[in-house]
Amino acid sequence: YVIKGTKTSFHYVINLLHRLFLNRFISVLVVEDTFNSMPFVTRQLRHWQLIVHEAATGADALAILGKHPEIKLVLTDYHTQGMNGTDLIKSLREKRSKEDLAIIGISAINEKSLAARFIKYGANDFLTKPFAPEELLCRVNQNLEQLELLTKLREMTYRDYLTQLFNRRYLFEKVEKQFHAAKSAGQQVTLCVMDIDHFKRINDAYGSHSGDTILRTIAALFAKHFPDFITFRLGGEEFGLIAFNTSFELTLNRIEQFRTSLKNTPMDLGHPVYVTASFGITDELTDKLDDMVQAADRLLYLAKQQGRDQVCS
Numbered sequence: 001y002v003i004k005g006t007k008t009s010f011h012y013v014i015n016l017l018h019r020l021f022l023n024r025f026i027s028v029l030v031v032e033d034t035f036n037s038m039p040f041v042t043r044q045l046r047h048w049q050l051i052v053h054e055a056a057t058g059a060d061a062l063a064i065l066g067k068h069p070e071i072k073l074v075l076t077d078y079h080t081q082g083m084n085g086t087d088l089i090k091s092l093r094e095k096r097s098k099e100d101l102a103i104i105g106i107s108a109i110n111e112k113s114l115a116a117r118f119i120k121y122g123a124n125d126f127l128t129k130p131f132a133p134e135e136l137l138c139r140v141n142q143n144l145e146q147l148e149l150l151t152k153l154r155e156m157t158y159r160d161y162l163t164q165l166f167n168r169r170y171l172f173e174k175v176e177k178q179f180h181a182a183k184s185a186g187q188q189v190t191l192c193v194m195d196i197d198h199f200k201r202i203n204d205a206y207g208s209h210s211g212d213t214i215l216r217t218i219a220a221l222f223a224k225h226f227p228d229f230i231t232f233r234l235g236g237e238e239f240g241l242i243a244f245n246t247s248f249e250l251t252l253n254r255i256e257q258f259r260t261s262l263k264n265t266p267m268d269l270g271h272p273v274y275v276t277a278s279f280g281i282t283d284e285l286t287d288k289l290d291d292m293v294q295a296a297d298r299l300l301y302l303a304k305q306q307g308r309d310q311v312c313s
């Protein structure tokens with residue numbers, strides 16, 4: 001339909017082949033309508049290599065979506081059993097946002113205002129029956145591509161480009177919320193900051209490109225050592241971690257272990273280079289997360305003053 005039926009640019013064909021490959025890993029949900037036109041849609045989507053779930057009623061659709069959080073797109077008609085399409089969209093949107101799940105509403109040609117209503121209730125797009133298979137596939141593609149773009153954008157927003165650790169923005173936009181929730185729940189929160197010792201000397205001796213390599217290596221070691229905690233880059237050669245609901249003593253011990261392991265791990269610049277780091281760690285809860293970071297920073301400063309390569313608590 002897509003390639004043979006109409007004139008298609010070379011670029012578009014390449015794009016379609018790429019989609020065919022990607023689709024094998026993407027799940028979609030089709031909510032069947034009461035007039036039985038959906039088997040056609042299901043068949044088309046399976047041709048298109050997508051993993052297709054089918055729901056017979058609105059309640060079914062909600063249950064399936066709850067069980068399969070990996071579903072990326074829902075196609076629903078207005079006339080579904082038990083619940084109409086717009087009510088279904090409203091319920092779906094309470095669970096999954098537009099940036100996380102694409103919804104395409106399907107309306108008939110004689111239901112003029114329905115397309116607008118679908119969009120108002122939270123659908124990303126709509127199709128008007130009767131539609132060509134080609135239009136169905138183009139709209140499904142477009143919506144999947146938009147979701148993928150948003151996911152990529154979100155990754156870029158919250159990750160540090162050099163080290164791929166979470167960045168400052170993630171800490172103060174996302175972790176801040178977790179911090180307040182943990183506080184209200186009476187949970188233990190431990191925050192640690194780490195600063196590489198005499199990093200300027202490394203840059204001066206080996207160049208900033210080698211400095212970058214070392215920062216990446218240290219970040220990877222840090223994240224690997226603490227897979228159960230949130231690790232981030234605060235900026236420059238300063239990193240941090242936050243641990244929820246873990247004993248302070250245990251976290252402190254693990255930081256000590258990491259400090260020792262780091263100083264004994266050769267950085268590979270073609271020849272071995274050794275680095276150390278200083279740490280400040282606190283579990284004293286503050287009003288804002290930033291105040292806790294600053295408290296840990298003061299302890300870190302103390303560790304530097306007392307000779308570096310140590311943890312201050």
Ligand code: GH3
Pocket residue numbers: 162195196197198199200201203207208209210211212215235236237304308
């Ligand atoms: P101290 O032990 O007191 O922390 O000494 P230091 O030299 O590590 O501290 P200082 O703050 O004087 O210098 C930090 C250096 O880290 C200077 C800066 O150029 C370097 N740096 C910061 N970010 C990056 C980066 O992304 N890549 C590289 N290569 N160097 C960086």
Ligand code: MG
Pocket residue numbers: none
């Ligand atoms: Mg400094």
Ligand code: MG
Pocket residue numbers: 195196197198199200237
């Ligand atoms: Mg430093």
Ligand code: MG
Pocket residue numbers: 235236237238
């Ligand atoms: Mg710095």
Ligand code: MG
Pocket residue numbers: 195196236237238
């Ligand atoms: Mg520094």
